Amino acid sequence: MAQDELHGTIQSRNAQGRVMDAPSGHWVYRALPQRLWPYAQLARWDRPIGWQLLLWPCWWSVALVAAAGATRPGVSDWSLIPSPWHLVLFLIGAIAMRGAGCTYNDLIDQEIDDKVARTRSRPLPSGQVTRRQAKIFLVLQALIGLAVLLQFNLFTIVLGVSSLLIVAAYPFMKRITNWPQLVLGLAFSWGALMGWAADKGSLALPPLLLYAGAILWTIGYDTIYAHQDKEDDALVGVRSTARLFGTRTKEALLVLYGGALGLFLAAFATADVPFPAIAGLLAAGAHMYRQIATLDIDNPSECLRLFKSNNMVGWLIFLGLVLGTLWVALKPVV
Numbered sequence: 001m002a003q004d005e006l007h008g009t010i011q012s013r014n015a016q017g018r019v020m021d022a023p024s025g026h027w028v029y030r031a032l033p034q035r036l037w038p039y040a041q042l043a044r045w046d047r048p049i050g051w052q053l054l055l056w057p058c059w060w061s062v063a064l065v066a067a068a069g070a071t072r073p074g075v076s077d078w079s080l081i082p083s084p085w086h087l088v089l090f091l092i093g094a095i096a097m098r099g100a101g102c103t104y105n106d107l108i109d110q111e112i113d114d115k116v117a118r119t120r121s122r123p124l125p126s127g128q129v130t131r132r133q134a135k136i137f138l139v140l141q142a143l144i145g146l147a148v149l150l151q152f153n154l155f156t157i158v159l160g161v162s163s164l165l166i167v168a169a170y171p172f173m174k175r176i177t178n179w180p181q182l183v184l185g186l187a188f189s190w191g192a193l194m195g196w197a198a199d200k201g202s203l204a205l206p207p208l209l210l211y212a213g214a215i216l217w218t219i220g221y222d223t224i225y226a227h228q229d230k231e232d233d234a235l236v237g238v239r240s241t242a243r244l245f246g247t248r249t250k251e252a253l254l255v256l257y258g259g260a261l262g263l264f265l266a267a268f269a270t271a272d273v274p275f276p277a278i279a280g281l282l283a284a285g286a287h288m289y290r291q292i293a294t295l296d297i298d299n300p301s302e303c304l305r306l307f308k309s310n311n312m313v314g315w316l317i318f319l320g321l322v323l324g325t326l327w328v329a330l331k332p333v334v
Helices: 027-031 034-043 049-065 083-110 131-149 156-160 164-176 181-189 191-200 203-237 241-271 275-294 302-307 310-329
Strands: none
Touching: 027 034, 027 049, 034 083, 034 131, 034 302, 049 083, 049 181, 049 203, 049 241, 049 310, 083 131, 083 164, 083 191, 131 156, 156 164, 156 191, 164 181, 164 275, 181 203, 181 241, 191 203, 203 241, 203 302, 203 310, 241 275, 302 310
């Protein structure tokens, strides 16, 4: 059995540092002293899938704005390459802000986490860190995110700060609506706007379409993730699209993932990116369909595996944009 499937495994062979839903053997537990493990768990450094899924809309947007208008005469080949500086900034920002968001969520959800089997061993409900320590750690991560944000133009800075309203509201949504995944999508997809704005200093239709598609994609993959906890969620009164869709989850995912792909295609078309870039979307669509076909909503380990596989969707769309654009740009003219 794979380590990620062993929810009951621990980071050390003794009881200290035990967190039920954290993987064993991750590099952070070898690199960090044991006293820092609870902070790594608060920030989810041992579970990179979260910052990866937050990062992909950013990188898609950076690649989309670089590829925009690539088929027009006179476009420089070098201008079609996504800005390495922006890619690095968004990478650092995604790790920092995902960690800050998880720490904030754990502070808000401490009482709920204490009632759910998968989460009651997390650092706050288990008492490994105090609320004051968690708040200090939250501020430190947010400051790193702010330092990254200040590297961009003023429009992008204002745009980034405005997303904090959605981030702040998200933890409370599971208490008042069946659609907390929609609010998560609004927050996690914000990078689809940021990448374009960082280059242009404004927004246009392509990043808005990309943003809308990323929201549907996020609702889809987080619905799969939420099926792990649906029994406990029902007991403590936590709402989710997993509970809302129930046995019709596969049909809902067809609509969500299909809508996402349609909006991504529209974003590519309105940005006038080269046609071969669509190859990445086709490959991503095949991967999404396979998720739906193999999904067993009553198998938590399988739900977690399929949720994590969405990192591949991110790679396929990103590489499709980059390589498809460069293939056209570098093709010899005969």
